[in-house]
Amino acid sequence: MFWLFLAFYCVATSAVVQPTNGKQITVLVIxxxxxxxxxxxxxxxxxxIWWPLPITALVLVSYFLLPDLFYLWMGVLGGxxxxxxxxxxxxxx
Numbered sequence: 001m002f003w004l005f006l007a008f009y010c011v012a013t014s015a016v017v018q019p020t021n022g023k024q025i026t027v028l029v030i031x032x033x034x035x036x037x038x039x040x041x042x043x044x045x046x047x048x049i050w051w052p053l054p055i056t057a058l059v060l061v062s063y064f065l066l067p068d069l070f071y072l073w074m075g076v077l078g079g080x081x082x083x084x085x086x087x088x089x090x091x092x093x
Contacts, residue, residue, distance in 0.1 A: 009035045
């Protein structure tokens with residue numbers, strides 16, 4: 001399973017290689033952080049891999065289809081989504 005996820009992230013990363021602007025660097029950092037979370041989730045608890053997958057999909061959709069709203073979308077997703085996830089984990093786990 002890890003190798004399938006790694007292959008997906010390699011393809012996603014290769015879509016934005018050779019970053020020439022801040023947006024590409026942002027996507028690259030987010031993808032690497034999410035692959036780290038995904039890897040740890042596979043090692044520690046399979047239930048912890050459900051949230052990096054939709055976030056990755058939203059990051060890529062935003063980067064490729066909504067470039068003008070990318071930073072706003074990342075602020076809402078990264079800030080609000082991660083805070084909401086942290087509160088959910090704190091109170092439900």
